[in-house]
Amino acid sequence: MPESQVRALEVDERTSRRAVIAACSGNVFEWYDFTVYALFALSIAKAFFPGSDPTIELVKAFLAFGLGFVVRPLGAVLLGIYGDRSGRKAVLTATIALMAVGTLIIAVSPTYAAIGIGAPLLLLAGRVLQGFSAGGEVGGAAALLIEHAPGHRRGEYASWLQASMAASNILGALVAFGVTSLLTQEQLDGFGWRLPFVIGLLIAPIGMWIRNTLDETPEFKREAEHRGDAPARPLRTLLSEFPRMVLKGSSLSILWTVSSYVLVIFMPTYVQRSFGYTPSEAFTASLVGNVAMVAICVLAGIASDRLGRKTVLIAAALWLVVLVHPMIWLVQTQHGLASLIAAQTLLCIGVGCFVGVAPSTLAELFPARVRSTGVSVCYNLAVTLFSGFAPAVLAWLTGRGGVFAPGWYVIIAAVLAAPALVSLKPGLAPGPSISQGVSPSQG
Numbered sequence: 001m002p003e004s005q006v007r008a009l010e011v012d013e014r015t016s017r018r019a020v021i022a023a024c025s026g027n028v029f030e031w032y033d034f035t036v037y038a039l040f041a042l043s044i045a046k047a048f049f050p051g052s053d054p055t056i057e058l059v060k061a062f063l064a065f066g067l068g069f070v071v072r073p074l075g076a077v078l079l080g081i082y083g084d085r086s087g088r089k090a091v092l093t094a095t096i097a098l099m100a101v102g103t104l105i106i107a108v109s110p111t112y113a114a115i116g117i118g119a120p121l122l123l124l125a126g127r128v129l130q131g132f133s134a135g136g137e138v139g140g141a142a143a144l145l146i147e148h149a150p151g152h153r154r155g156e157y158a159s160w161l162q163a164s165m166a167a168s169n170i171l172g173a174l175v176a177f178g179v180t181s182l183l184t185q186e187q188l189d190g191f192g193w194r195l196p197f198v199i200g201l202l203i204a205p206i207g208m209w210i211r212n213t214l215d216e217t218p219e220f221k222r223e224a225e226h227r228g229d230a231p232a233r234p235l236r237t238l239l240s241e242f243p244r245m246v247l248k249g250s251s252l253s254i255l256w257t258v259s260s261y262v263l264v265i266f267m268p269t270y271v272q273r274s275f276g277y278t279p280s281e282a283f284t285a286s287l288v289g290n291v292a293m294v295a296i297c298v299l300a301g302i303a304s305d306r307l308g309r310k311t312v313l314i315a316a317a318l319w320l321v322v323l324v325h326p327m328i329w330l331v332q333t334q335h336g337l338a339s340l341i342a343a344q345t346l347l348c349i350g351v352g353c354f355v356g357v358a359p360s361t362l363a364e365l366f367p368a369r370v371r372s373t374g375v376s377v378c379y380n381l382a383v384t385l386f387s388g389f390a391p392a393v394l395a396w397l398t399g400r401g402g403v404f405a406p407g408w409y410v411i412i413a414a415v416l417a418a419p420a421l422v423s424l425k426p427g428l429a430p431g432p433s434i435s436q437g438v439s440p441s442q443g
Contacts, residue, residue: 015215019148020157022214023141024164025207026096029200030134031165033103035172036196038265038391039283042272043193047111048120055399058273062392064120068127069380069388072135076376077235079136083372084234087220088144091372093211095133095140100204102129107197131388138359139376146363146371147217152305158360159301162260166293166352169264173287175199180279219368234373238366242374245365249378251420252313256358257379257387258413259320259351262406264290266391267347270406271331271340274398281337289344296352301360309361310424316353317421321414323350324407332403361424386413 037044045054045061083091105126112119141161149157175196183192238246267289268282277285304312327343359375366374390409397405 016148016150016157018210018214019144019217020160022092022207022211023145024160024167025203025210026092026099026137027141027161027164028168028171029096029203029207030099030130030137031168032172032200032203033099033106033130033197034134035169035265036176036200037106039172039176039268039286040188040193040196041269041391043189044123046189047193048109048123050112055395058269058395058399059392060120062395063389064123064127066389066392067124068131068134069384071128071131072380072384072388073377075132075135076139076380077135077373079133080139080373080376081234083136083140083143083376084370087216087224088140088147088372089211089214089216091136091140092144093208095137096204096207096211098133099130099137100201100208102126102131102133103197103201103204105129107194107201135380136372136376138379139372139374142359142363142375143220143368143371144214144217146360147219147368153302154364155301155304155309155357155360156298157301158363159297159304159356161359162352162355163294163297165260165355166264166290166297166348169290170287170294172196173268173283173290177280177283177287180283223368234370238370238373238377242366242370245374246378248420248423249362249365249374250381251417252358252362253379253382253417254386255317255320255410255413255417256355256362257383258390258410260355261383261387261390262394262409263320263324263347263351264293266394266406267344269391270394270398273395274403275332275335277331277335277340281340284337285340285344288341289348292345293348293352296349297356300353300356304357304360308426309357309364310421310426312357313354313361313424314421316350316357317414317417319350319353320347321411323347324410325404328404328407386416 041058041061042054045057048064049057049060051057051060079091079095082094103126105122109122109126110119138161142158145158145161146154179192179195180188264286268279268286271277271285272279272282300312300316323346327347331340331343362375362378363371365378394406394409
């Protein structure tokens, strides 16, 4: 191979690796904030929603968590359109900046005891900003990874989107373990719950710098040149030309989002309240499970490049359906750290296999001109309707004796995702370019 071609290949690979880092940096920040909110929900509930019933306090805290998702479809549409018009780099720089502002508001908000009703309103404002920015994060990041990846490794590259989610959960669990180990419960409820949010803010400037210095994707550049001065109308194009793909992508995203929010984010709070595990035990099991999940996400992405997306996704969905209730039974009847670690790890393996492949599958449903909008709309419809309020609903149900409710919730999500999974065409990953239309592997 001529030296010039070797040099070009090295530059492309270097750019692809930078794209992974850029996408992951913001995704880590987004999921870290969601994770620490869930991990410290009990303390947040006491600070912003004081009352005589701890279950009602927790439900209110998770309702505030869920209300941030109400604006996610708006963020998905507006930021998705922005990404398809102005580029992946522009939208991802904007999302991380908005997320940082929302996190700052939560970190410094006075408590209910200090300013009354203004406290939960400030908390809600922070969550709304976070939700709006998160609405455009997944679509922009998935498009960036798919379009910077080598043609035969799109599943592998896109899998880092959810591997970084697991990495952020590890970071959140480590911070939570450190904070809960160093502070008393009184200190946690007083000021300690703010510390993880302050620590998270340190990620934002790094992520913004990395994203701002990244090159725009070749596919978006080609699409922009082809479009010329004609106005881009990605939402109109998406709804008029790809309605089947929107339905398929939304259905697929239900299990993607529910499995993450129920079995990974809600799990530490769930096992503490329902089965009496200590915070230290819950966070340790979460840490071990998410370490496994990082590796599994990437391995599943690699496997999907070789075996096809459909094969890996269906196997992962069956894994979750078959194991979710036995794992809940295990942590209930065989109370102990070893049982909790085993259950959390096995569930994270199933979640990792599914969510590691879902981003590339969803991104391949749409051509470049509507990819950011398409992925954002599908993913955030599923999050808003099925996942954002799941912790609040499940906190209420489990608080009234429905300890198997999380398992049933995941099974229902799998049933709703089944039509999309079955309709995916079998086969290997698509060829070198998916910019002109729907991927042949997805149909």
